[in-house]
Amino acid sequence: MKGLVVSLSVALTIVGAGTFVGHGRTAAAAHEVVAGGGTCQSAKARAIVGTAKMYLGAPYNAGGTEPSMGFSSMGFVSFVYRSNGIALPVSLKRALRYAHRVGFSMLCPGDVMYFQNTLHAGLSHAGIYIGQGEFIHAEWYDVGVRITSLFNDSKDGDYWAPHFLTANRPWNHAS
Numbered sequence: 001m002k003g004l005v006v007s008l009s010v011a012l013t014i015v016g017a018g019t020f021v022g023h024g025r026t027a028a029a030a031h032e033v034v035a036g037g038g039t040c041q042s043a044k045a046r047a048i049v050g051t052a053k054m055y056l057g058a059p060y061n062a063g064g065t066e067p068s069m070g071f072s073s074m075g076f077v078s079f080v081y082r083s084n085g086i087a088l089p090v091s092l093k094r095a096l097r098y099a100h101r102v103g104f105s106m107l108c109p110g111d112v113m114y115f116q117n118t119l120h121a122g123l124s125h126a127g128i129y130i131g132q133g134e135f136i137h138a139e140w141y142d143v144g145v146r147i148t149s150l151f152n153d154s155k156d157g158d159y160w161a162p163h164f165l166t167a168n169r170p171w172n173h174a175s
Helices: 027-036 043-053 073-083 092-098
Strands: 005-007 012-015 019-022 112-116 123-131 134-138 145-149 164-168
Touching: 043 073, 043 123, 043 134, 073 092, 073 123, 073 134, 092 112, 092 123, 092 164
Parallel strands: none
Antiparallel strands: 005 012, 012 019, 112 123, 112 164, 123 134, 134 145
């Protein structure tokens, strides 16, 4: 697959295995620039990522919004945000409208990532970006809440990057 180029509508390009650029920079370089700008240095965002990690291994359940019942992808994201005092809607579409969109090259830990054409056509999955090209999400039955790499993931390979639609930053919107 070396040399394969796929372009996405968010100015993200995948070049070869595991190398990706947004707005002319590698993701690592883009993240450093954003982090250096201070907006990624939020106690609220760190708390969101910390809360999300507490539920690693929790079961997946379509429509689930609480640990006792299991989580859908957006049910998990909404629960984590609610646990941190932010009333993020459980509906993917409503959550996407909750805060301004963030481009791939500007992702910060705590941002909500939205994916399309996974389970069904259109907007269909969400997770929380944790940094270094990884996100945490309620993936599917028999998998549950896990950390996944956008590239070269041990379970999913390069599945998620081409399905990335957009992101938003509800933790900043609420402050």
